[in-house]
Amino acid sequence: MAYSKKIYDTAKEKLSARRVNALNIADYRKEQVFIEIPRLSDIERDLTSIGINTARAVLSGKDAVAELSSLKEKSLTLQNEYKSLLVSHGYDDDYLEPHFVCTKCNDTGYVELNNKTITCDCFKKLLSATACEELNKISPLSLSTFDSFKLDYYSERTDKNGNVPYKRMSKIYDFCLDYAKSFKANSKGILMRGSTGLGKTHLSLAIANEVINKGYSVVYVSAPDILSKLEREHFSYNYSSEEQLMQSLLDCDLLILDDLGTEFTTQFSSTAIYNLFNSRINLGKPIIISTNLDAKELEKAYSQRFISRVMATCAILDFIGTDIRSMI
């Protein structure tokens, strides 16, 4: 997919920092080890001059077969001596080689395949992770964890609907913890419903934290924010930017769409929400939606096909209790 220039440049910088780091470490090690084993430095100089002589022999155009094979032999003997010296001094035989993060592309981001240069998987991953980071800059991810979620805030008394908030919320907590711990790229989605201040955002961010720690990519967005962004790009005919944003929302392993129903609903926004949800479900990728709206309000605000698809594919968690913001 196409990423914005900013994301592309940031990812490229990270990649080149990896490469430079590996080269710097190798240089630094050489400096140290050459003092300890001076013979290594002579061998390296000899290997360089063999390299130059080999190039000369090839360029001379004469029948250089004999000369080339003798140079090759010399080079191999020297390389073996180099390695044995390292090992006999207690180092691995590749201790002075640069150790790149990706051994397929040596952290250049590109590999040759059938005479074609293609983008290495490591660079694709880096681009996707960078796009995630950009989107997550706005979220308060670090504050909300399972550990900081307390059940004491929920009453043990039966409410007017015959439910005990403490019991309900204990179940919801256990469900979310289990969901996060056993998260897979094809996990189900979740719809969190309930009035304000009951811990929906808190628990969805707690899930995000766990899932990120498992190595998955997670994007947290609030519905009004993302919809107004999409709408702005759309109506300023900035289609590539709109497409890119949508793609980042589709690419991540887990999408958290918070505060659904607080956006200003337009034809554009309800279509965008439906498309987003539908595309992720078709890709088998989960989405966690939080909303203040109850079943009736949801049906009023969104199309029937959206609501029925959500109901059919998501676990529904109904949060109950008293606004925790008034207690902390």
Ligand SMILES: Nc1ncnc2c1ncn2[C@@H]1O[C@H](COP(=O)(O)OP(=O)(O)OP(=O)(O)O)[C@@H](O)[C@H]1O
């Ligand atoms: N069980 C809990 N234990 C500790 N803190 C909590 C708990 N539930 C909520 N909070 C805290 O209370 C505040 C409000 O909770 P949160 O934002 O999760 O509510 P919400 O259900 O998402 O509300 P809204 O519908 O208004 O978005 C946050 O600071 C959150 O960290």
Ligand SMILES: [Mg+2]
């Ligand atoms: Mg919330």
Ligand SMILES: [Zn+2]
């Ligand atoms: Zn690579």
